[in-house]
Amino acid sequence: MSKNIAIGVDIGGTGIKAAPVNLKTGQFTEDRYRIPTPQPSTPDAIARTVAKVIAKFNPSKKVPIGVAFPGVVQHGIVKTAANVDDSWIGTDLRAIIRDYAGHDVHVLNDADAAGFGEYRFGAAHGRRGSILMTTLGTGIGTAMIVDGTLVPNLELGHILIDGHDAEDRAAESARDRYGYDWEQWIEQLQKYYSEMERLLWPDLIIVGGGVSKSHHMFLPKLRLRAPIIPAELLNGAGIVGAAAAAAVEMKYERDEAKAAERSAKKKAAKEHSDA
Numbered sequence: 001m002s003k004n005i006a007i008g009v010d011i012g013g014t015g016i017k018a019a020p021v022n023l024k025t026g027q028f029t030e031d032r033y034r035i036p037t038p039q040p041s042t043p044d045a046i047a048r049t050v051a052k053v054i055a056k057f058n059p060s061k062k063v064p065i066g067v068a069f070p071g072v073v074q075h076g077i078v079k080t081a082a083n084v085d086d087s088w089i090g091t092d093l094r095a096i097i098r099d100y101a102g103h104d105v106h107v108l109n110d111a112d113a114a115g116f117g118e119y120r121f122g123a124a125h126g127r128r129g130s131i132l133m134t135t136l137g138t139g140i141g142t143a144m145i146v147d148g149t150l151v152p153n154l155e156l157g158h159i160l161i162d163g164h165d166a167e168d169r170a171a172e173s174a175r176d177r178y179g180y181d182w183e184q185w186i187e188q189l190q191k192y193y194s195e196m197e198r199l200l201w202p203d204l205i206i207v208g209g210g211v212s213k214s215h216h217m218f219l220p221k222l223r224l225r226a227p228i229i230p231a232e233l234l235n236g237a238g239i240v241g242a243a244a245a246a247a248v249e250m251k252y253e254r255d256e257a258k259a260a261e262r263s264a265k266k267k268a269a270k271e272h273s274d275a
Helices: 043-055 093-101 110-121 166-170 174-178 182-200 210-217 234-274
Strands: 005-011 015-022 033-036 065-069 106-109 130-136 140-146 149-151 204-208 228-230
Touching: 005 043, 005 110, 005 234, 015 043, 015 234, 033 043, 043 093, 065 093, 065 110, 065 234, 093 106, 106 110, 106 234, 110 130, 110 140, 110 149, 110 204, 110 234, 130 182, 140 166, 166 174, 166 182, 174 182, 204 210, 210 228
Parallel strands: 005 065, 065 106, 130 204, 204 228
Antiparallel strands: 005 015, 015 033, 130 140, 140 149
């Protein structure tokens, strides 16, 4: 694989998907490979499946690999697991995938991956300031990128509005749950995004999720300070963002290791000269 290629993996409730990504263009360099998410979706079962989708592309050890997970991930440890087995909570995601895949990986929340993908190659490409990414689906996924830096694990779909978890009324699934027509759902979206603006003052809001294909039905009717636009990468955002984030993290870790090595050499040279 070229040095400008990284692999992105997106773990979902129904499928685990992966593809190599060109880090200059954000395009897949091979067709996406998908395996149904095993049931029950335990850590070992999913890690084995992730290892299979990675092995499909036979990456060298130098290829960055990013894995997007549907839950809060702090320092590689899974803290929440809404759409997979509860046994994931407390699991070292990075370690278990490394054990099965034989390759180190960078891990992050799936909404964070999608947001970073949109920032690097999609609707927010080249934009500075505070960018809020939201995905409207079964729930509401959120990500915030501030001047190019991802602020991880912002579970802003769970803020309380009118005494209810926001995603209960404003997620795309609420349309079926409560029988909302477009106007009724838009009213709930207006409340949600107005609260996001009150709290965060974003410069740009991006809306993803399957319903974003029908963005013309609702986005023009929202009255907000910030521009609100549809995502561009669609279902590939998680893969692209995970790959891009892994490349950034690998470079950071390598630079950090080189700095530590230089510091150690300077210290040794000083000790030698003082002896």
